[in-house]
Amino acid sequence: MRLIGVATQYRQNEGLMNRRFWGLLEFYLEALASQGLAHVLLPPQAPEALERILPHLDGLLLPGGGDVDPARYGEEPHPRLGEVSPERDAHELFLARYAAEQGLPALGVCRGIQVMNVALGGTLYQDLEAQGFTEVQHSQKSPAPALGHRVRQVASSPLSRLFPETFRVNSYHHQGLKALGRGLKPLAVAPDGLVEAVALEGHPLFLGVQWHPELLQEHWGLFGLLKG
Template sequence: MTERPLIGVSTYLESGARWGVWELEAVLLPTGYPRLVQRAGGLAFLLPPDAPERAAAAVARLDGLVVAGGPDVDPARYGAEREPRTGPPSPQRDAWELALIDAALAAGVPVLGICRGMQLLNVALGGTLVQHLDGHREVVGVFGGHPVKPVPGTRYAGIVPEELTVPTYHHQAVDRLGAGLVPSAYAEDGTVEAVELPAERGWLLGVQWHPEMGEDLRVMRALITAAS
């Protein structure tokens, strides 16, 4: 690889962020995301929420797209009523990231969804979510870990062929799969931990865990290779 591919990473938009003497609205992204892109051989480019109609122009400048983790997807996006343990919506971020996904699929730009990002990939393709499940985040604000097992013959299994203990922090999950999506890894309790599209529909992979919080670079390196 002579040139590092440009990988766009979606971001948070938060009010009341604090640094130094300031407390202001801020675009935020945990450093694990850009560092993972950099360690895997890419150039990280942050994509703050913007008008959805600008998504295609943004994606046209990218070699790959990462949809990052974050708040719960608004249940209205998949035709469900909000349940008591579902977090507050982030409508601007939902709209922007869904537009980025649509633009990337249309342009054939490789996409990796991480945690919320995987859930949003599922919603973008017409799927639904389980709004709460127990056992996948044990302590608030602390990443846990559990094993995930690849499904033989899938893209993910070709990247990570063995069962792997992964960093995890989520309380929602894929329910009905979006159109064309294939489950490619499971947790021990049967929760879908990775989804993908068949190769003929382009390079799209979602993982429910947080590779940016671990040392395994293989999933991000696979995106970088596809983007190259």
């Protein structure tokens, strides 16, 4: 059974000296288990510690979450920028760069695709609506498991084995990919042209998607791509 490392999400605890809980929403664990994958959670820790752990993994999952600090790609904060976590940013950018450089299979979900892009030198739209993307509801109001807008595949990729050329996704984000990072190619786009999926050329699997497949059982096959 292949072992997947999963970067943790967090929530703030107002008690216990205002410390954070580092964990993961169970939807991701259910999706991984459905594909026969074992998992280990990776909370933030020293790079030296991660370098001891990562060679033992068969893949990496970067889950959804809050905004990436625009300082990571050389921009000032937009008025609509949400909460950022320097600790989480540093942790996940290290993981993404390691996966890219070492050929470790990796899947990024929502925030995860944005981390992948920034890790390779790309930039983000800090707020899609404020920056001109008003034709598509990227931050949909309907709760899971409802679907939102369509995406269209624009390149052959592992997505081609799972989905038709045009298919619907859910959409719970207010940021998105702007300039693509080094070596990333677009795989799918929304009707307004926003890039919704990318892959790193020449890599076994460095794949990011802007939607939330963990909330859609019919999309759990995406997690199965980590099996190789």
